[in-house]
Amino acid sequence: MNQMLLLESVSVELGGSSIVKGVDLDVPAGGFVGIVGPNGAGKTTLLRAVVGGVPFGGDVGVSGQSVRSMSRNQLARAVALVPQRPVIPPGMAVSDYVLLGRSPHLGLLGSETRRDLEAAEAGLRSLEVEGLADREVGSLSGGEIQRVVMARALAQGSPLLLLDEPTSSLDVGHAQRVLALVDSMRRSCGLTVVAAIHDLTLAAQFCDRLVMMAGGSVVAEGRPVTVLTESSIRAHYGATVRVLDDGDGRVVVIPSREEYAPTELDPAMEQI
Amino acid sequence: MAVASVAPSRIRPLHAVAGVSTLIAAGAAGVLIGPAGLPAGTALLALFEWIPGISAPDISSAHQSILFSWRLPRVALGALVGACLAMSGAAYQGVFRNPLADPYLLGAAAGAGLGATVAIVSGLRGLIAISAFIGALIAVALAYGLGRAAGGRSGAAIILAGVAVAAFLTAAQTYLQQRNTDTLREVYVWILGRLSTNGWGDVLTLLPYAVISGVVIFALRRNLDVLAVGDEEAGTLGLPVARIRLLLVVAATLATSAAVAVSGLIGFVGIIVPHLVRLVAGSSYRVVVPLSMVFGAAFLVLTDLGARTVLSPAELPIGVVTAFLGAPFFLLVLRRSRRAVQ
Numbered sequence: 119m120n121q122m123l124l125l126e127s128v129s130v131e132l133g134g135s136s137i138v139k140g141v142d143l144d145v146p147a148g149g150f151v152g153i154v155g156p157n158g159a160g161k162t163t164l165l166r167a168v169v170g171g172v173p174f175g176g177d178v179g180v181s182g183q184s185v186r187s188m189s190r191n192q193l194a195r196a197v198a199l200v201p202q203r204p205v206i207p208p209g210m211a212v213s214d215y216v217l218l219g220r221s222p223h224l225g226l227l228g229s230e231t232r233r234d235l236e237a238a239e240a241g242l243r244s245l246e247v248e249g250l251a252d253r254e255v256g257s258l259s260g261g262e263i264q265r266v267v268m269a270r271a272l273a274q275g276s277p278l279l280l281l282d283e284p285t286s287s288l289d290v291g292h293a294q295r296v297l298a299l300v301d302s303m304r305r306s307c308g309l310t311v312v313a314a315i316h317d318l319t320l321a322a323q324f325c326d327r328l329v330m331m332a333g334g335s336v337v338a339e340g341r342p343v344t345v346l347t348e349s350s351i352r353a354h355y356g357a358t359v360r361v362l363d364d365g366d367g368r369v370v371v372i373p374s375r376e377e378y379a380p381t382e383l384d385p386a387m388e389q390i
Numbered sequence: 391m392a393v394a395s396v397a398p399s400r401i402r403p404l405h406a407v408a409g410v411s412t413l414i415a416a417g418a419a420g421v422l423i424g425p426a427g428l429p430a431g432t433a434l435l436a437l438f439e440w441i442p443g444i445s446a447p448d449i450s451s452a453h454q455s456i457l458f459s460w461r462l463p464r465v466a467l468g469a470l471v472g473a474c475l476a477m478s479g480a481a482y483q484g485v486f487r488n489p490l491a492d493p494y495l496l497g498a499a500a501g502a503g504l505g506a507t508v509a510i511v512s513g514l515r516g517l518i519a520i521s522a523f524i525g526a527l528i529a530v531a532l533a534y535g536l537g538r539a540a541g542g543r544s545g546a547a548i549i550l551a552g553v554a555v556a557a558f559l560t561a562a563q564t565y566l567q568q569r570n571t572d573t574l575r576e577v578y579v580w581i582l583g584r585l586s587t588n589g590w591g592d593v594l595t596l597l598p599y600a601v602i603s604g605v606v607i608f609a610l611r612r613n614l615d616v617l618a619v620g621d622e623e624a625g626t627l628g629l630p631v632a633r634i635r636l637l638l639v640v641a642a643t644l645a646t647s648a649a650v651a652v653s654g655l656i657g658f659v660g661i662i663v664p665h666l667v668r669l670v671a672g673s674s675y676r677v678v679v680p681l682s683m684v685f686g687a688a689f690l691v692l693t694d695l696g697a698r699t700v701l702s703p704a705e706l707p708i709g710v711v712t713a714f715l716g717a718p719f720f721l722l723v724l725r726r727s728r729r730a731v732q
Contacts, residue, residue, distance in 0.1 A: 166622070169625075169626045170625060170626075171622045171625065171626065190625060190628050190629065190630050191628040193628070194626060194627055194628030195628065197626075198626070199623075199626045201622075201623060201626075204619070204623065205618075205619045205620040205623055207615075207618035207619060207673070208673065209668065209672065209673030210615070210618060210673060210674065211399060211672070211674070213395075213396045213397055213398065213399075214398055214399050214615060214674050216396065217396065217398050218615065218616055218619065218627055219627070221616050221627040221628055221629060222627060222628030224612075226610065226613060226634070227609050227610070229398070229612065230398055235396050235397065238396045239395060239396040242396065248395060251395050251396055274627070
């Protein structure tokens with residue numbers, strides 16, 4: 119299978135701290151790779167490095183070409199990113215916002231053709247938000263905004279889609295539908311998806327391969343059933359969970375309550 | 391096949407008609423009304439005398455001169471300065487994603503003020519405009535360069551550098567002004583802003599800058615919408631953020647500096663007109679940039695008419711009138727649009 123994304127010893131330093139440390143990753147075309155890991159593991163920074171949002175060491179290749187040799191426009195046509203906390207411009211209509219996704223196809227002085235409008239509309243329809251086209255983005259609910267941002271990324275028409283916590287503001291139904299949609303787009307349009315996902319069960323259900331990061335490095339990689347084990351989650355998240363194997367290599371991760379036993383009571387608490 | 395429901399923001403016909411007719415009405419009022427005792431009907435006939443069959447037999451050569459060498463160029467200058475300041479304000483607001491940005495954000499006013507003051511106190515009155523122009527350009531170049539050096543690609547660092555440069559240049563200008571009390575009034579009058587009455591000279595000076603800057607800002611207006619999602623996201627959408635920002639800042643600064651050089655410091659237009667347009671016609675820069683040009687031109691022609699007729703034959707400083715008329719009008723529109731939203 120063709121290779122879509124190749125990271126070779128990618129490192130990122132921000133403000134003097136090493137955030138990503140020598141990450142290697144190989145994502146085949148058509149793959150759905152989930153990046154999991156505790157807060158501060160470097161997942162978001164790794165995705166930002168791929169789209170040139172932060173300076174990085176090592177190399178990133180997309181479709182066999184190093185991103186260092188690509189112009190901003192070329193890179194944007196190859197990779198679309200759905201950021202975790204997108205900037206919502208005050209007063210901007212959903213139509214205008216989704217059309218921003220067509221920007222890499224227009225050039226600095228161009229304006230949208232019928233094809234661009236259709237791509238934007240297809241993006242909105244896929245996310246079931248076509249009825250919101252005339253609304254202001256800022257007036258939408260968190261879940262609607264998330265879907266509109268995703269529609270912008272789909273309208274971009276890039277073969278590699280990076281999602282940074284795509285389901286963080288969605289209820290369980292919308293979260294499932296969005297990931298199912300991404301999965302079906304991947305199959306029908308040949309998209310390759312790399313998603314940083316907090317919800318381990320959703321990650322395990324939808325991704326065919328998981329990469330677990332901790333402290334800026336990759337600590338486990340492979341099929342969900344091999345990456346998401348009770349011991350690896352305890353070691354890297356400090357969490358107690360039960361992992362149930364549903365039989366076809368997918369797993370379900372259930373947090374289980376651990377009795378909290380403070381070793382020593384805080385003197386301030388004693389006085390209360 | 392279903393009609394696409396997605397369409398980019400465009401100027402609505404109603405807004406285009408309103409803008410053009412306001413500008414035409416403002417221009418007509420500016421040309422036809424004045425304290426010279428020239429009847430409006432005669433002036434109108436004289437304006438169209440070049441059309442076969444129309445003649446203005448009653449007009450004296452003095453009135454003809456008032457009409458063609460005084461009122462007409464003054465209206466044209468007002469329209470150009472207003473368009474320059476309003477479109478530059480809109481461009482700065484978009485480039486720096488700051489609704490309070492105005493054309494003087496990066497120190498153009500302070501630089502122009504210092505330049506004009508240097509020319510006045512040195513007795514080089516013929517060089518006031520060019521000195522103000524150069525002062526404004528140097529100030530913005532300093533702010534941009536220092537901001538880039540300090541904060542990399544961040545827009546906030548450039549704005550902060552602009553604040554520091556403006557403070558420094560204003561201090562130098564104030565020092566110079568206080569050391570030369572004999573020219574204090576002259577400096578003060580220049581700083582308050584006025585549209586000159588020296589025929590077509592200022593119009594022809596400003597015209598090329600207004601046209602070049604206007605074409606650049608108009609052509610790049612869609613990119614201002616892309617910049618609205620922030621530098622990093624705009625970069626992931628393929629926009630060469632630093633290059634676009636520099637292009638737009640250069641265009642807006644050229645227009646502002648040229649406008650300031652011929653008119654002094656006229657505040658308020660660059661911040662109020664784009665916001666007025668946003669409240670009425672939406673926030674996309676595809677709409678805000680062209681409508682700001684048209685309404686900025688009309689606004690300044692009308693305020694200039696007020697400035698020279700309210701206390702006729704004395705003239706009010708135009709900067710005073712822009713704030714005096716513009717602020718209540720803006721508050722009215724703001725109130726109405728809020729009510730409509732609720």
